[in-house]
Amino acid sequence: MEKRKKVITALGLRKNLAVFNGIFFKNPVLVTGLVIAPAAVAANSLKAALALAIVAIIVTVPTVTIASVLSRYFKNIPEFLNPVIYVLISAFLLIPSFFLIRAIFNPSIINTIGIYGPLLAFNSMIFSRAKKYPLKKHPAKAALDSLSYSLGFGLSMCIVGSIREILGAGTIWGVVINPNVTFFGFLMPFGGCITVAFLAAFARQAVIIINRILRRVMIMYRWLKRKHNRKKEAVWKGNGAF
Amino acid sequence: MKFEKSNAPYIRYHESSRTVMSDIIIALLPLYIMAAYYYGVRAILLGAVGVLSSVVFDCICIKFAGKKINPRDLSAVVTGMILPLMMPATIPFITVVTAAFVAIAVAKHPFGGVGNNLFNPAATGYAFAALCWTNEMYTYPVPMTHIGIALTDTIKYTQSPAYTLSQSGVPNYDFLDMLLGNFPGPMGATHILVLMACMLFLIYRKTINWQTPVCFLVTAAVLAALFPRILTGNMLQSVMFELFSGIMIFTSVFILPEPVTSPKRIVAKSIYAAVGAAIAMIYRHFGGLAEGIVFGVLLLNALAPVVDRMGEKIIRTVRRAERGKA
Amino acid sequence: MLGRFSKGIILEQHKEPALSSDIVEFLNPSVAKSYFESEISFDKNALSADDIIKLAELADITDESDGKKLYKKLSAAKNAKELTMLVADAVDDEPYISSQMCMMFKKPDELCEGIELCVKALGISKSSIAVYKNLTDISEKIPRHVNNIPVKRVFGRYPVQERIHDFFEGEKIFIVGTNALVHLSRAFREHRIQTTAFITVGGDCIHTHQNMEVNTGTAISAVLDRCGLLEEPESVVVGGSLTGVSITHPDETVVTVFTDAVLAFKKNKKEKQYTCIGCARCVDVCPRNLTPFYLYKNIERGYTHKLDFYDIDRCIECGSCSYICPSKLDVAATIISTKHKLLKEREAGEDEV
Numbered sequence: 010m011e012k013r014k015k016v017i018t019a020l021g022l023r024k025n026l027a028v029f030n031g032i033f034f035k036n037p038v039l040v041t042g043l044v045i046a047p048a049a050v051a052a053n054s055l056k057a058a059l060a061l062a063i064v065a066i067i068v069t070v071p072t073v074t075i076a077s078v079l080s081r082y083f084k085n086i087p088e089f090l091n092p093v094i095y096v097l098i099s100a101f102l103l104i105p106s107f108f109l110i111r112a113i114f115n116p117s118i119i120n121t122i123g124i125y126g127p128l129l130a131f132n133s134m135i136f137s138r139a140k141k142y143p144l145k146k147h148p149a150k151a152a153l154d155s156l157s158y159s160l161g162f163g164l165s166m167c168i169v170g171s172i173r174e175i176l177g178a179g180t181i182w183g184v185v186i187n188p189n190v191t192f193f194g195f196l197m198p199f200g201g202c203i204t205v206a207f208l209a210a211f212a213r214q215a216v217i218i219i220n221r222i223l224r225r226v227m228i229m230y231r232w233l234k235r236k237h238n239r240k241k242e243a244v245w246k247g248n249g250a251f
Numbered sequence: 252m253k254f255e256k257s258n259a260p261y262i263r264y265h266e267s268s269r270t271v272m273s274d275i276i277i278a279l280l281p282l283y284i285m286a287a288y289y290y291g292v293r294a295i296l297l298g299a300v301g302v303l304s305s306v307v308f309d310c311i312c313i314k315f316a317g318k319k320i321n322p323r324d325l326s327a328v329v330t331g332m333i334l335p336l337m338m339p340a341t342i343p344f345i346t347v348v349t350a351a352f353v354a355i356a357v358a359k360h361p362f363g364g365v366g367n368n369l370f371n372p373a374a375t376g377y378a379f380a381a382l383c384w385t386n387e388m389y390t391y392p393v394p395m396t397h398i399g400i401a402l403t404d405t406i407k408y409t410q411s412p413a414y415t416l417s418q419s420g421v422p423n424y425d426f427l428d429m430l431l432g433n434f435p436g437p438m439g440a441t442h443i444l445v446l447m448a449c450m451l452f453l454i455y456r457k458t459i460n461w462q463t464p465v466c467f468l469v470t471a472a473v474l475a476a477l478f479p480r481i482l483t484g485n486m487l488q489s490v491m492f493e494l495f496s497g498i499m500i501f502t503s504v505f506i507l508p509e510p511v512t513s514p515k516r517i518v519a520k521s522i523y524a525a526v527g528a529a530i531a532m533i534y535r536h537f538g539g540l541a542e543g544i545v546f547g548v549l550l551l552n553a554l555a556p557v558v559d560r561m562g563e564k565i566i567r568t569v570r571r572a573e574r575g576k577a
Numbered sequence: 578m579l580g581r582f583s584k585g586i587i588l589e590q591h592k593e594p595a596l597s598s599d600i601v602e603f604l605n606p607s608v609a610k611s612y613f614e615s616e617i618s619f620d621k622n623a624l625s626a627d628d629i630i631k632l633a634e635l636a637d638i639t640d641e642s643d644g645k646k647l648y649k650k651l652s653a654a655k656n657a658k659e660l661t662m663l664v665a666d667a668v669d670d671e672p673y674i675s676s677q678m679c680m681m682f683k684k685p686d687e688l689c690e691g692i693e694l695c696v697k698a699l700g701i702s703k704s705s706i707a708v709y710k711n712l713t714d715i716s717e718k719i720p721r722h723v724n725n726i727p728v729k730r731v732f733g734r735y736p737v738q739e740r741i742h743d744f745f746e747g748e749k750i751f752i753v754g755t756n757a758l759v760h761l762s763r764a765f766r767e768h769r770i771q772t773t774a775f776i777t778v779g780g781d782c783i784h785t786h787q788n789m790e791v792n793t794g795t796a797i798s799a800v801l802d803r804c805g806l807l808e809e810p811e812s813v814v815v816g817g818s819l820t821g822v823s824i825t826h827p828d829e830t831v832v833t834v835f836t837d838a839v840l841a842f843k844k845n846k847k848e849k850q851y852t853c854i855g856c857a858r859c860v861d862v863c864p865r866n867l868t869p870f871y872l873y874k875n876i877e878r879g880y881t882h883k884l885d886f887y888d889i890d891r892c893i894e895c896g897s898c899s900y901i902c903p904s905k906l907d908v909a910a911t912i913i914s915t916k917h918k919l920l921k922e923r924e925a926g927e928d929e930v
Binding site for chain 2: 819
Binding site for chain 2: 190
């Protein structure tokens with residue numbers, strides 16, 4: 010029972026590769042549930058999902074990097090001012106991100122994503138990563154960590170958005186593939202919540218299974234390494250002929 | 252001789268969970284027969300599709316959860332039979348299958364299976380289908396048209412009296428027509444006389460208690476009499492149309508007294524039914540769809556544990572006042 | 578609240594043919610009757626109250642309705658001095674059991690003599706016999722007087738045992754079981770020690786239902802062999818059919834003074850256990866207005882800290898909730914075992930503090 014607990018609580022990769030946890034093992038939408046609202050409500054279609062993902066990347070990564078730099082070089086900032094600084098920076102960064110998505114997609118995308126675009130200015134990924142990931146680490150690592158979280162957000166948003174679009178409207182990226190059987194409810198918030206719930210269940214189970222596989226792989230790897238070392242020692246201690 | 256240890260008590264009442272469920276199934280069969288009489292063979296086919304899909308999804312979900320399938324557990328069959336009766340007879344088969352999927356795999360098993368669901372599965376399935384296929388769900392065929400398996404173009408569609416009422420009009424059906432079910436409406440909810448007989452049967456067998464349907468209907472009748480949508484000034488006519496059109500009486504017999512989602516004390520059940528009737532009338536007056544009572548039921552299901560807890564606090568003081576000793 | 582509108586369950590009593598047939602004696606010849614030495618006279622008029630209490634002590638009589646020694650009860654009640662009425666407890670509200678009621682029909686003289694002795698020992702004047710009223714399938718009519726002692730019919734749904742006090746309003750009553758009264762009269766008349774118990778043998782699998790007088794220490798299997806088994810029973814129960822204890826080794830369990838009945842039941846093979854469907858029939862039926870549904874759910878999920886809110890210590894262990902459950906769950910057994918466990922933990926906690 011205790012061994013099982015270790016596998017489930019230590020979700021993800023360890024030590025050096027822990028920076029890349031955000032993509033799959035600690036996915037903010039499906040596994041840890043940090044930013045569910047945009048996925049459940051606004052990700053009606055693949056275009057909207059991608060737009061929100063771009064906004065999230067542009068808003069989150071510089072904010073967390075600046076947060077790490079500030080904590081490393083300016084240590085006297087009081088604790089309660091941290092969220093204020095983060096939100097100011099991320100709200101400022103919203104403007105170029107909106108210009109970008111208006112250029113990539115058509116200008117009506119702003120209406121499609123509604124309020125959830127500006128809401129990404131204070132998403133939980135910023136606060137969670139700026140607080141939990143040790144601020145004393147190198148800013149490059151903080152940047153990489155927040156980038157992986159945002160990429161995980163983007164990946165899961167695209168999956169949710171494409172499923173909702175295929176089931177709800179029969180199109181994908183505006184191209185009609187199945188006009189006959191559509192379930193209109195998936196375009197609405199409650200259908201989105203149901204989709205996110207089922208996908209989250211599958212994702213968490215997949216994380217557990219992959220963790221088990223990785224654990225076995227690690228054990229095998231260590232056993233092989235130890236065997237190799239013992240062989241080396243035996244060769245050295247052996248005849249003395251070497 | 253050695254015996255196994257068993258638990259007290261050693262004699263049990265002869266009723267079992269299977270008889271409770273089979274009573275409800277027996278009460279639903281006359282509604283299917285009347286629907287077949289009015290709308291043809293398609294009614295029975297829809298029922299069969301509903302039952303089959305419910306049972307299949309139920310078995311899959313039980314296997315996923317790692318439990319054993321109990322073939323005497325008829326709750327999935329009951330859900331599968333209730334769902335098509337709330338829809339018109341011209342509904343496509345995919346709607347029934349989707350509603351059964353949402354009822355079983357979204358509203359029942361993720362919360363723990365039989366006996367643990369928070370929301371009424373039949374109400375959730377119907378709500379999902381009503382939001383996805385609004386047009387097909389609320390246009391009904393004219394009664395006494397016999398529909399085959401495939402929908403042809405010769406079927407005439409009309410709106411139910413509920414829709415007419417919501418547009419501030421006066422439906423023109425007389426009392427006997429409404430009692431016998433000769434007006435457009437959901438497949439199993441228009442035959443008022445048969446529904447009343449089924450309600451009396453279930454109350455007599457003690458499957459549902461009489462307080463829930465009676466409080467619901469009385470409150471709805473009072474509200475319909477006090478705030479009529481028909482402006483001709485005849486209170487009884489308003490009451491008749493409000494109560495008989497749509498799924499008001501069907502809900503009060505089959506959806507609202509569902510044992511798992513309603514509160515456990517009788518006083519709490521009466522209050523629950525009265526509040527449900529008030530919410531149903533509010534949805535009728537101000538809601539967007541012609542029949543919004545199902546959403547009110549879902550809201551109430553979420554509030555049932557709260558009502559129970561308040562009732563428990565009241566009963567605690569009653570207990571202490573009744574007997575002095577602990 | 579008196580019986581007619583009270584909560585509880587209506588049971589089929591199955592008391593025939595045990596009630597009509599005579600009491601059979603099943604005695605061990607070597608210990609059948611034993612006597613004690615005493616100076617107390619055999620004349621009723623010369624006895625004093627203390628003499629009667631001494632008789633009860635020497636004969637070692639136990640009251641089967643609450644398990645206490647009769648002489649201790651009598652001396653405690655005599656010192657209290659506010660009682661007005663003696664009630665002989667012949668209420669047998671569980672099915673199949675009639676070991677207390679049969680005294681009224683089969684040994685009325687000894688019963689009345691015992692009542693007179695008790696009344697003299699306590700110094701009160703009124704007495705009565707309480708009998709359960711809702712028995713529809715017995716062949717003998719319950720009389721209104723037994724040798725000039727009035728019979729009070731106690732009515733209501735099962736369980737009635739706790740509500741006896743409601744039927745005697747305005748009187749402070751002292752309850753004694755009828756078996757103890759019969760033993761008291763025997764102690765007075767023959768100076769006999771109580772070595773036997775009156776039990777009912779019944780159930781689905783028994784061939785002849787009867788009331789028997791059995792020596793304490795007889796094995797249950799001997800009693801079952803004496804009455805004959807129709808088929809192999811599923812469970813053998815000592816005590817009541819709703820509140821008894823099932824035994825696993827009838828060769829090694831013996832009849833004691835606290836035994837009311839020995840019952841053997843066969844189980845219905847088709848009845849399986851379903852999951853709880855939340856029908857709340859148990860809540861409708863509980864005579865103490867508790868909610869067994871929530872108690873069972875909280876125990877299953879392990880939330881023992883919530884059980885105090887639902888008043889688990891008010892349970893009288895009658896078993897009505899399990900009887901009526903359509904899913905055939907062991908509601909009553911779960912609640913009772915958890916209640917005893919919590920009580921033990923609470924006492925252990927208080928001892929530590």
